[in-house]
Amino acid sequence: MRIFTAIIIAATLTINAQERLAEGRARQALASPIVNADGSITFNVAAPSANDVKVWGNWMGQGDKPLSLAKDSDGVWSVRTSALPSDMYSYSVIVDGVTGLDPLNVYTLRDIASVTSIVIVPNGKGDDYAVKDVPHGTVSARWYRTDSLDMTRRINVYTPAGYEESDEKYPVLYLLHGMGGDEEAWLTSGRAAQILDNMIARGEVKPMVVVMPNGHTSIEAAPGYGSEGMKRPYTPLPDFYNGDMERSFGDVMRWVESNYRVRTDAAGTGVAGLSMGGFNASNISANYPGEFDYVGLFSPGMRRTPSKSWVFDNLASKRKTQSEKGYKLFWIGIGSDDFLYDDVKRYRETLDSEGFVYEYHESAGGHTWSNWRDYLRIFLPKLF
């Protein structure tokens, strides 16, 4: 046993200081975060030499101040939040003004240029974001060639449990991220694989292939996965809302259709996206009329319509064709506090004036992953 202890020591040097402190607490293992039965979360940080420890989490409003932790005689700082609704939360621990992770929590995500700790409050929506004892789909990180952009680009594909053992063709949903995101975003912040696994297992969602391309056509892959190396993610990228994602989307679809057993009829094809990806989804569905029976716009960014690409030409006329060819669902969801709310309202007024049929879902909250995960949960059962 001794030699393996040595391996552990060698591999966990960086947490030894923390752990020694934990030992000081009467051999009580220090843990953080602790989700309490009422949905509140207790955070513990061993920091005897710090002057100030705070927590900022995305259950808080933008104007809220970080929570201050209180220090005990062992140098352990703690705070307990109020009871929180079931969800996945990301949060940061701020030690003497420096924002970082919860040192005792290994579960993290990167969202644009921030790395945060994550925690799931169960007994509600959060259960769909957790890994459950259900059949799991496959998540593959692949690379596809797009001649339209003269690039090879990274793409994530979810295939449901049973796909590999089946001969059937599956319906396919293209799921697009927002301006700050990439092909990882729906898997990390969006918990798409867990949502799909759990809802398919309950029979609420049809088994489907879900394709998550990278919507930033100026780069080949999410930060760290492309050949530009480990540079700090730069936002905004110069490519947003320029039409390149839409005009090259046929390459994505043809690649998917030749690499996966997916249906190619409109009734078996959907496209959805959040924020910038919702803008993309609206344009893709208009420019490829009759190819998508299911379209989802989650807090879509509908204001900017540059004119340099044919993608944005004659959209009203394209939507008329789209209506004539028919579709089963054009779904728009937005939070009442979303800063894009008024833009979406104006967009809906345009659709109304054109007689373009859509389903509208207005939730509480703003431009948040909490809403986008929930919209996915609401949207998926309506498909196929």
Next chain:
Amino acid sequence: MRIFTAIIIAATLTINAQERLAEGRARQALASPIVNADGSITFNVAAPSANDVKVWGNWMGQGDKPLSLAKDSDGVWSVRTSALPSDMYSYSVIVDGVTGLDPLNVYTLRDIASVTSIVIVPNGKGDDYAVKDVPHGTVSARWYRTDSLDMTRRINVYTPAGYEESDEKYPVLYLLHGMGGDEEAWLTSGRAAQILDNMIARGEVKPMVVVMPNGHTSIEAAPGYGSEGMKRPYTPLPDFYNGDMERSFGDVMRWVESNYRVRTDAAGTGVAGLSMGGFNASNISANYPGEFDYVGLFSPGMRRTPSKSWVFDNLASKRKTQSEKGYKLFWIGIGSDDFLYDDVKRYRETLDSEGFVYEYHESAGGHTWSNWRDYLRIFLPKLF
């Protein structure tokens, strides 16, 4: 443009404090880490309210003290290391005694229960650990059924660029992690996908399927990917060196063979592992004689041989059969400073006394990912 700035602000609240400080530095963007031309690394941490900022990185020896950063008048703490050999390094920033990430670096990895920042020093080995502009393989996270363990378990599979467009059967390497690792370890700490992409692109390594199972048979998946939820990773797990990985290994192989176009002849099959995984590889090759022409033991943990499993019975006799059936390469690599060095020496003496043929590689250094990545680079070109 304004509305998208708002999106960014909403999404990057946690780094705003840092960025405001950076603005204070005469609009000079603060960056960290900065790899200098000589291979040294400069770390910058904006922490005007901190009393003490240190960096600990795995280029340092275990006995070394963390580097102290010096504070300038803007509250930015900095240090420059000595010139470092090309490699990937992981490191932590310690602010007033609390160990965390480099706040300006979004690139991280989890190794057992530590999350650290990572940085690559180029112009040498490190170039093989970086994503280059070469054809990329697919990395899939899948789940397989093992009747031997009555479990469904997560497994990562690398298929080389061109696999999906081919009809050929590819050689297959099973690549096993150490006691603290999981099915993610060779992809994160080990940079196996990058090493394979880069060396295959140069024609130095044959395109092959590489299978990375989880060697801890008491759990179904790496922390955060299994249904036990986001618990703090527990080490050591109770399952190590109990023979379950070896006895259930046939299930892994049969699953791979029925899910991938892989060769099933010994000449097209290899197994390698580090530390505990090296021990596993030695036992797997002995207990499945004639199935593996290529075996790699990277810093193998060879001391403990429990007697409760048939896996460990009559190993000398099994190795005799293995020799008689024949194999092409049995490769052992270890660092001269590895704490397992003497055990491996005794193991080699046993092999010598049995006339069991192997190739031995002794490097500098210890029980480190720096060595294991390098052993993979040395081992792969010898295969198939």
